[in-house]
Amino acid sequence: MKEGYIAVTGGNVYYKIVGDGSKTPIILLHGGPGGTHVPFMHLENLGNDRQVIFYDQLGSGKSDRPNDHSLWNIDRFVEELGQIREALGLSKLHILGHSWGTMLAASYLLNQPEGVQSIIFSSPCLSVPQWEKDQALHLKQLPEEVQEILSRCEREGTTDTEEYKTAMKEFNKRFVYRLDSKPKEMESPYAKSNSIVYNTMWGPSEFCTTGNLKGYDVTERLKEIQLPAMFTCGRYDEATPQTVEGYSHCLPGSIFHVYEQSAHLPYLEEPAEYIGRVRSFLDHVEKQ
Incomplete structure (x- = not known):
């Protein structure tokens, strides 16, 4: 394993490289915004085949956490990814983005960077308006009293209360993470999300979008990403199978x-299956 820091616009970001396999490296774009690389821990197993590059986006995990809200926008995170590639000499690579990481990946790829061999869109959000429609349907599946609390708190601007956070757990255990416990590594302080980044870019919860990503939609431009692609999600995912399959149709030949x-975190809920699918896809691309 190799780890260190890279200077990017706004500060320094932490990276970790695992594996010494000779195949094309893969870089992992974690969820959030404001999440960390820690939940991807099982993907270290891909290191038997290739280098796996983990990093904490600026503002999260072991990376710097500058108190400058102007940094929390998608264009800067796209720039950051390019700076990391350059610093690590990643002339060729695969990209795997999860959740918010798929928004980052899509925006990066629409700039047509050279050397990217494939893209994996894991539980993607590529249209915030569609995401909001899907979550509205999910919310209707919650107990009526929970729906009432969530609606009232959002209406009154009290989404920072314990009442709202408790009600939100009912949504999360159905559509985000369905297992009873998380791996012990998730208890690390470095695994904790940065709520300031999350609220600035997204909002108070997965189903209430008020940040600067509201309105984000690249559905009509996905056809410009002319790369081998795989779209995946969980059966109970907030990124619904119907929506994700629809995205896949925008890229002919994608898987x-x-x-x-699984729900929204299949790399924690079904790690063996997840790793197997990723490895199989990458091998298929490289054989082509």
């Missing part, structure tokens, strides 16, 4: 897969 026992 679509549903993890049958």
Whole structure:
């Protein structure tokens, strides 16, 4: 393993490289915004085949956390990814983005960077308006009293209360993470999300979008990403199978897969299946 820091616009970001396999490296774009690389821990197993590059985006994990809200926008994160590639000499690579990381990946790829061999859109959000429609349907599946609390708190601007956070857990255990416990590594302080980045760019919860990503939609431009692609999600994912399959149709020849026992975090809920699918896809691309 190799780790260190890279200077990017706004500060320094932490990176970790695992593996010494000779195949093309893969870089992982974590969820959030404001999340960390820690939940990707099982993907270290891909290191048998290739280098796996983990990094904490600026503002999260082991990276710097500058108190400058102007840094929390998608264009700067796209610039950051390019700076990391340059610093690590990644002339060729695969990209895997998860959730918010798929927004970052899509925006980066629409600039047509050279050397990218493939893209994996894991539980993608590529249209915030569509995401909001899907979550509205998910909310209707919650107990009526929970729906009432969530609606009232959002209406009154009290989404920072314990009442709202408790009600939000009912949504999360159905559509975000369905297992009873998380790996012990998730208890690390470095695994904790940065709520300031999340609120600035997204909003108070997965289903209430008020940040600067509201209105983001690259659906009509996905056809410009002329790369081998795989779209995946969980059966119970907030990124619904119907929506994700629709995205896959925008990229002819792409692969679509549903993890049958997962919600939004299949790399934690079904790690063996997830790693197997990723490895198989990358091998297929490289054989072509």
